[in-house]
Amino acid sequence: MSEEIKKEAPAKVKVTIDGITIEVNPGTTIMDAARMIGEEVAPPAMCYYSKLEDTGGKCRSCLVEVAAGSTADPRPMPKLVASCRTGVMDGMVVKNFSSERVIDARNGVVEFLLINHPLDCPVCDQAGECYLQDFTYNHGKEYSRYKFVKRTFIKEDIGPYIQLHMTRCIMCYRCVFVADQITEKRVHGILDRGDRAAISTYISRAIDNDFSGNMIDVCPVGALTDKTFRFKNRVWFTKPVDAHRNCENPKCCGKATLWLRGEEVYRVTSRRDKWGEVQSFDGKPGWICNTCRFEKKKTSDWVVEGLTTIPRHSVIGANKYKKLVVPNDPLQEVMKGVQPKLLMDIHSISEVNNPAIDLSTIMGPSNSNDFKKAGQHEVPYDETIQFGTRSDKEVEE
Amino acid sequence: MQALTHRAKQVNRSPMNFWERLYLPAIFQGMSITLRHFFKRKVTYNFPEQQRSFSPVFRGLHILNRDAEGRENCTACGLCAVACPAEAISMEAAERQPGEEHLYREEKYAARYEINMLRCIFCGLCEEACPKDAIYLSETFAPSDYERKQFIYSKQDLLIPHPINEPEEYKKALGNRAKPEDKS
Numbered sequence: 346m347s348e349e350i351k352k353e354a355p356a357k358v359k360v361t362i363d364g365i366t367i368e369v370n371p372g373t374t375i376m377d378a379a380r381m382i383g384e385e386v387a388p389p390a391m392c393y394y395s396k397l398e399d400t401g402g403k404c405r406s407c408l409v410e411v412a413a414g415s416t417a418d419p420r421p422m423p424k425l426v427a428s429c430r431t432g433v434m435d436g437m438v439v440k441n442f443s444s445e446r447v448i449d450a451r452n453g454v455v456e457f458l459l460i461n462h463p464l465d466c467p468v469c470d471q472a473g474e475c476y477l478q479d480f481t482y483n484h485g486k487e488y489s490r491y492k493f494v495k496r497t498f499i500k501e502d503i504g505p506y507i508q509l510h511m512t513r514c515i516m517c518y519r520c521v522f523v524a525d526q527i528t529e530k531r532v533h534g535i536l537d538r539g540d541r542a543a544i545s546t547y548i549s550r551a552i553d554n555d556f557s558g559n560m561i562d563v564c565p566v567g568a569l570t571d572k573t574f575r576f577k578n579r580v581w582f583t584k585p586v587d588a589h590r591n592c593e594n595p596k597c598c599g600k601a602t603l604w605l606r607g608e609e610v611y612r613v614t615s616r617r618d619k620w621g622e623v624q625s626f627d628g629k630p631g632w633i634c635n636t637c638r639f640e641k642k643k644t645s646d647w648v649v650e651g652l653t654t655i656p657r658h659s660v661i662g663a664n665k666y667k668k669l670v671v672p673n674d675p676l677q678e679v680m681k682g683v684q685p686k687l688l689m690d691i692h693s694i695s696e697v698n699n700p701a702i703d704l705s706t707i708m709g710p711s712n713s714n715d716f717k718k719a720g721q722h723e724v725p726y727d728e729t730i731q732f733g734t735r736s737d738k739e740v741e742e
Numbered sequence: 743m744q745a746l747t748h749r750a751k752q753v754n755r756s757p758m759n760f761w762e763r764l765y766l767p768a769i770f771q772g773m774s775i776t777l778r779h780f781f782k783r784k785v786t787y788n789f790p791e792q793q794r795s796f797s798p799v800f801r802g803l804h805i806l807n808r809d810a811e812g813r814e815n816c817t818a819c820g821l822c823a824v825a826c827p828a829e830a831i832s833m834e835a836a837e838r839q840p841g842e843e844h845l846y847r848e849e850k851y852a853a854r855y856e857i858n859m860l861r862c863i864f865c866g867l868c869e870e871a872c873p874k875d876a877i878y879l880s881e882t883f884a885p886s887d888y889e890r891k892q893f894i895y896s897k898q899d900l901l902i903p904h905p906i907n908e909p910e911e912y913k914k915a916l917g918n919r920a921k922p923e924d925k926s
Contacts, residue, residue, distance in 0.1 A: 578820075
């Protein structure tokens with residue numbers, strides 16, 4: 346009997362989201378239907394990740410209003426529903442950005458997410474590509490009204506490649522699903538419950554699986570960050586280019602985004618699509634292995650395809666030049682081979698971007714020892730400069 | 743021809759008369775204007791000896807702030823550098839190690855911080871962008887020099903004197919900005 350009903354069910358169901366109607370397969374969620382229409386109507390997602398099974402329903406940032414349940418029962422749903430977990434019905438009318446209730450609820454969700462978030466964006470490596478940052482600035486206030494002591498954790502080392510900042514975590518469970526579905530063995534999970542819930546490796550076991558680095562990419566906040574990139578540079582000062590290499594690992598797609606600074610590869614991530622998720626190649630999500638991500642930090646390891654397209658609103662696109670090929674400088678011909686006289690070589694005085702020190706090759710964050718090794722050249726400064734003439738060394742003494 | 747503006751003046755090309763050909767009256771007229779200025783208020787001042795006071799909102803040479811315990815405020819977040827329209831600011835960050843807590847306020851700090859004063863246009867956007875109260879534009883300007891390299895200001899040049907280790911210099915740098923409780 347049930348099989349017969351299934352056969353009779355329409356092949357496509359009609360759903361209207363923010364006034365735009367689309368026909369989708371039955372069983373599609375509202376979120377996926379909205380994403381099929383486009384970015385204008387897609388609800389924000391902090392925990393839902395289409396490339397991972399069973400994600401969603403945790404952060405409540407994708408709440409939508411269902412104005413009419415279906416053609417058969419056009420009553421509105423009494424409460425806002427999580428669009429990533431609610432399937433569409435034929436004739437369903439969904440209000441997303443057009444509903445004041447939804448906007449108001451999301452502003453509330455922002456405040457709840459920020460209750461325990463430390464808001465240490467100036468220190469956090471995720472700043473600039475953080476979905477919580479985007480979500481907060483798009484909805485509600487960019488500051489927290491919460492005045493009480495925020496939850497803190499004992500700092501835990503989860504291996505040489507990944508830095509865990511539990512205070513920044515919003516409990517989206519994405520990284521747990523990555524470990525469950527992409528890597529072969531999960532050695533980390535969520536321990537404790539409620540307010541004390543924390544991502545942890547059981548008995549501080551290091552995450553050494555070959556695909557564990559993908560947890561960094563799925564993390565919507567700065568809770569899991571790349572330790573090899575830690576504090577090296579800000580995201581918006583690095584230049585993202587698409588590149589690929591032939592990875593020996595059969596499960597690794599080998600297509601990645603390199604974050605360059607000059608010729609140095611500061612960071613390697615998987616490529617992102619417009620939803621902030623990993624891009625699919627031939628229908629398969631393009632996860633990359635830890636070798637590609639953490640060990641291939643040379644431009645010669647990769648074949649650079651071109652500049653990554655960055656959304657206009659993103660700070661990452663600031664001061665980037667679109668052309669990778671430098672146009673021919675006619676000065677040489679005009680001057681008949683005479684080199685222009687440089688009035689000052691910046692490296693003779695500047696200590697930033699020292700050619701003797703490659704920050705990208707240092708494993709883990711650089712510290713004061715790395716900068717001492719590079720050899721601080723003492724520069725005689727004019728005594729008339731008003732503020733401070735001391736060097737770092739004197740301060741330490 | 744119609745004049746484009748109302749300020750256009752027709753030049754008198756008629757030949758000079760006897761009075762004008764004497765020249766001397768015109769010279770005396772010019773000298774009288776010069777002499778009158780001897781007794782007027784001077785608009786210039788003798789710069790190094792005499793200095794004008796700066797307005798409190800003057801945007802001059804940058805300083806890097808320390809907190810009350812003398813720790814550096816800057817966390818090398820890069821917001822000043824990204825806000826800088828002249829791209830004058832560059833920095834390199836490092837992680838604070840155990841034992842360096844008295845030097846830097848947060849776990850990340852600017853190991854290198856440079857401002858190219860030749861590039862800087864003193865717009866004050868860095869001060870506006872700073873989330874950590876770390877960079878301010880002071881009421882002074884960069885001293886002139888014959889060499890370019892003197893205008894690359896490193897972190898040591900920009901940091902304010904240590905309030906505990908160098909109270910004298912700190913007080914001097916504070917100037918009339920000192921709060922009443924600081925004066926006691």
